[in-house]
Amino acid sequence: MLRYLLLLVTILALGACSNTKYLQKDQTLYVSSTVDVKGEILSAEKQDIRSSLSSKSLMTQQPNKKLLATRIKVWLYNQKYNEKKSSWFWNMVLSKRNMEAPVVYDSAKTKESISRMTSYLHNQGFFYATVSADASEKRHKTSVTYKVNTGRNFVLDKITYVVPDSNILAVVNSHQDLSLLKKGVAYKSATLSSERERLTRVIRDAGYYKFGRDAIEFEVDTLNKALFRNSLNPFEGFVNIFNENKGREKPTMDVEVRIKNPEDSTDARWQRYHIGKIYAYPDFALNANPNDSSLKEDKRKYITIRSHQEILRPKLLSKSILLRPGETYSIQQYNNTVNKLYDLGVWQFVTLQYKENKDTAQALDAYLFLTPRRRQELGVNFEVSNSSDYTVGSGVSLNYRHINLGRTATQLSMSLNTGIELVRLPQEWILQSREFGGEVSLAWPRFALPFNIRQAARSNVKTRLTFGANYLSRISKFDITSINLSYGYDWNENIYKRWIVKPFTLNYVGVNLNPDFKASTVDINPYLKRSFEPALIGGENVTFIYSNNDLLHPRHYSYFRANIEESGLWLNGINSLVDMATSKKDNIESLTKVNISNFVKMEADYRHYWKLGIHSGLATRIYAGVGIPYSTSAVLPYVRQFTSGGPNSIRAFRLRTLGPGSFKDTSSSAKIFPDQTGDMKLEGNVEYRFDLLRMFGGTINLKGATFLDMGNIWMIKKDSTRPGSEFQFNQLFHDLAIGTGVGLRLDFSFFLIRLDWGIPLKVPYYTDNKNGWYLSEWDLKNSKWRRDNIIWNIAIGYPF
DSSP: OHHHHHHHHHHHHHTTSOSOTTSOTTOOEEEEEEEEEESSSOHHHHHHHHHHHTSTTTSOSOOOOOBTTBOHHHHHHHHHHTSOOOSHHHHHHOOGGGOOOOOBOOHHHHHHHHHHHHHHHHHTTOTTOEEEEEEEEETTEEEEEEEEEOOOOOEEEEEEEEOOOHHHHHHHHHTGGGOSOOTTOBOOHHHHHHHHHHHHHHHHHTTOTTOOGGGEEEEESTTOGGGGSOTTOHHHHHHHHHHHHTTSSSOEEEEEEEEOOOSSTTOGGGSOOEEEEEEEETTOOTTOOTTOTTOEEEEOSSOEEEESSOSSOHHHHHHHOOOOTTOBOOHHHHHHHHHHHHHTSOEEEEEEEEEEOSSSTTEEEEEEEEEEOOSEEEEEEEEEEEETTEEEEEEEEEEEEEEEETTTTEEEEEEEEEEEEEEEOSSOEEEEEEEEEEEEEEEESSOOOSSOOOOOTTOOOEEEEEEEEEEEEETTTEEEEEEEEEEEEEEESSSSEEEEEEEEEEEEEEEEEOHHHIIIIITTOHHHHHHTSOEEEEEEEEEEEEEOOSTTOSSEEEEEEEEEEEESHHHHHHHHHHHHHTTTSOOHHHHHTOEEOOEEEEEEEEEEEEEOSSSEEEEEEEEEEEEEEOTTOOSOOGGGOBOOOSTTSOTTSOTTTSOSTTOOOOSHHHHHSOOOOBSEEEEEEEEEEEEEEEETTTTEEEEEEEEEEEEEEEBSSOOTTSTTOBOOGGGHHHHOEEEEEEEEEEEOSSOEEEEEEEEEEEOTTOTTSTTOBOGGGOOTTOHHHHHHHOEEEEEESOOO
């Protein structure tokens, strides 16, 4: 393995060598292009314009891309086609996706780029813009600098609508607040195009099934006839107006929106359509015939069901189809119906088609073709992993799911899992932990409540009842048995917002401590002693998730998750009732010999992702969490405490070894069993991700990353056994741990294997420096130092 890594490094180094020796005398290698933007606009606008002008559609000739400061792809191209390299290794590396032909500079394409850039700027409202290019040549390499002066851009002033049809005018006016054309907004031709699409969608959604976008026209500054003197060159007509506007701080223009009337008053494009009959085919196979005479027909109040077998109960199917006869045709209702049927999880494909009714004018019959999924699924997953606190971990899970129990779209899920962790010592392998458990879950496609509640058409409601049990044994340390039961609701508020509300959760945690571990580690630490007490966790849980990763956010998107959990409120109420019923002789705690945990735990996780190009991106995360015990509880239960370090946290520190605060556990047991926990956690991460190579014909992508992690855990209250562990705002920077590193990812499309190397930059418990900066201690030549300080993590998937 090391041999091939060294070979890869050698290739990258050689890629820095000259790639011009195969060019002809009159040819030069196009190596770089820059866009210098000047003008009376904001810096952020300049950056956006610079990015747009650098696109392939405007800058028609693009230089060869660099990878790790080299044109490695050009070098690989030369190895194959000029050096004629051929072996099993070269055949693996020299795939088409890993090579680029050298780009020979072409001055004609530079002129074409100038023309396209100028037209683009005019379309953005910069009618005074100028573009020129300077090409410099050195050692058979050419660099081009495009010099752009935008001038001032025009803004919209007066927007008027001319709509002869009073019904369509009413529709337009009712959605006026969503118009993209507003006074003071910068003029862009793309804005007019988007407004045309918006108006078309709004009008069609109001029932105008055949309305087309070609009926919408825009006229700019129509009061000034100079605009139309030369129909072949409309920009010539702008000259006089521009000269008048030059003295203004913001040159303006007026826009008139026209929706023309049909020449024929009976034209169907200007007629409202309504829903006629509705036909549903719940077991429609691909390429089946909807007119199959063997189909059974079941006429219901709103729909007609045609099927060979009953896939879903007719009442539930009718309720899930949101269309109703006589309703006005609506694009939104079309989307809601399709999404609702998909959300049931019963069908693999959902197709909704409209056909004009031959007997009724302006009536559309709806045909729903539904192709079922397989009702039952069985799967087995095997996992082998490595982490900083164990050498080898393995696990097996068995999963079963029935997606349509009782033909009600109720989903039954069952899972069984088991796993072990092994530690490699100098002389032997030691079993560090073993775990096994299972879970059973039922999910109904509605709010299961004793009263009716109105739900949005696109809310994708699920009611979930879950029961699970888990057993974890840390060999020679402790055994934890956990039994949980929860009941709650999961729904989407809209396409970006999701809620998970569990009004009832109950979790029993039983703990059995090894006598030696109890005496040597737990009994001497009051905090750990209270943490390892058996507990009843009963309460509520609310989670809110926001994510806008979709086609509307191609350049950057966000993810936010907030969670709040409370334990003890309703459980204490039941405890008091039992206490009263038994005349204070017994209660839940005395009967079960387990204490009720009282706490509130809050978490917030915000992530933002930037796509910096086709082959690179930046991922960031900020996390904050705090747990506050109250009433008779002095600490959080062990299973609800925070930990730091490891493959999905601060990767330069081993899992559960960091914190709390500036505390460092130097006991002998900590070397074998690191287990630092806290009441609160702060963490921030930045990771730059980039593509490296495509291997085996592009089926596997080798990707790289470099990252910076920081954060720690703390105690809310002072812990005398762990000095420096409590959170103090004036010590926040001192207590922050900071690590950096690099990583490799093997992306198999359906899953990703991640290998990260982390090294500490700042260590809170490092005493030789006031703030814990650790750079002075780096000794990369020392193998023992590397073994103790450079942490490597293998994991599945991205850390965030």
